[in-house]
Amino acid sequence: MGEVLSIEGPGKVTLVEEKLPDLPDGGFMVATTHSGVSAGTELTYVKGTNPYLTATWDPSLGLFTEGAPSVDYPVRGIGYMQVGLVVETRTRAVREGTLVAMAYGHRTAYVADPMTDRFVELPEDIDPMLGVYVAHMGPICANGLLHAAHDLHGPAVRHLGDGVRGRRVVIVGAGVVGLLTACFAMSCGAAEVVVVDETPARLAVAEALGAGVLAADDDPAVTLKRRWRHGLNDRGADVVFQCRGQARALGLGLKLLRPQGTLVDLAFYTEGAQEVRLGEEFHHNGLTLRCAQIGRVPRGLAHAWDRERLSHETITLLRERGRSLRRHLITDLVGFDEAPGLLTDLATRRRQSVQAVLCDHVEDEGG
Secondary structure, three states, X not given: OEEXXXXXXXXXXXXXXXXXXXXXXXXXXXXXXXXEXXXXXXXXXXXXXXXXXXXXXXXXXXXXXXXXXXXXXXXXXXXXXXXXXXXXXXXXXXXXXXXXXXXXXXXXXEEEOOOOOOOEEOOOOXXXXXXXXXXXXHHHHHHHHHHHHHHHHHHHOOOHHHHOEOOEEEEEOOOHHHHHHHHHXXXXXXXXXXXXXXXXXXXXXXXXXXXXXXXXXXOHHHHHHXXXXXXXXXXXXXXXXXXXXXXXXXXXXXXXXXXXXXXXXXXXXXXXXXXXXXXXXXXXXXXXXXXXXXXXXXXXXXXXXXXXXXXXXXXXXXXXXXXXXXXXXXXXXXEHHHHHHHHHHHHOOOOOOOEEEEEOXXXXXXX
């Protein structure tokens, strides 16, 4: 038996027992060592704001339509940042004792099929706790950079940093997505990376990671456009990565761009974006808005930039900046038994966290 996090309804989170299937030939079983909490997507189910809860998603049409919700409560197995220890295996694809990064939801154990379940073996020189970023979250952020590279070079992209190297970059939003994206941009040779956010504590984390910072309420568009000059009437960021699911953040991101600049959007707007004014900077400066979600890499790059390569780029980043990320990005370590209270507190803003990680033995984790 194992345990799985279950969202029974808005604001109602619990752990329930889960009977694990028998281990089949060709499969393997993992015991979860670390499980990262997404304060974005996962909390939309706790709050009841996820569109899958109120509409029908038609994948063939790519439309949300009126009808029965595509997801109903209880919602179980959410979460996409897991690290597991292989405790039993019936396949040569992975050895017992191996640590693997996967995306199987917040559960204490999981039986995997290597033909259908994606897994990435963690190198021994990677902190297992940072392994929560390898399977999915890191590739989400890397895919944002890939979209910026495609914007400049089309299918001729060769390196992840082709869209930021030597360029001035702004990250709007200092959550996990924004901070990891900033680290990718810095590691890929951006001329300057500035993180903009409303929360001083999160800006302090961005600064500790090596980025420049500006407060969102200090008119950062005016500040940066006075500082970043490209030519006559050509000022602002070369590229903006929008990583906060608030309409005002998207509006600010558009203001920060130089004329004909590109905003790469990694945010999830569960409440829409009514505050975005497309008749102002977007129209008058000829801007480009690109949505970068992990379900797709840019057109024409799928053969060369699959999820495995994006995970490899994440491992490269963790090797370079792992110590700093471990120190500054992971702010909360809790046991699985505390997970229901943690998610409820995060959803109601009774608790603030940059990156919370569920651990099997919290007392054994060092800082």
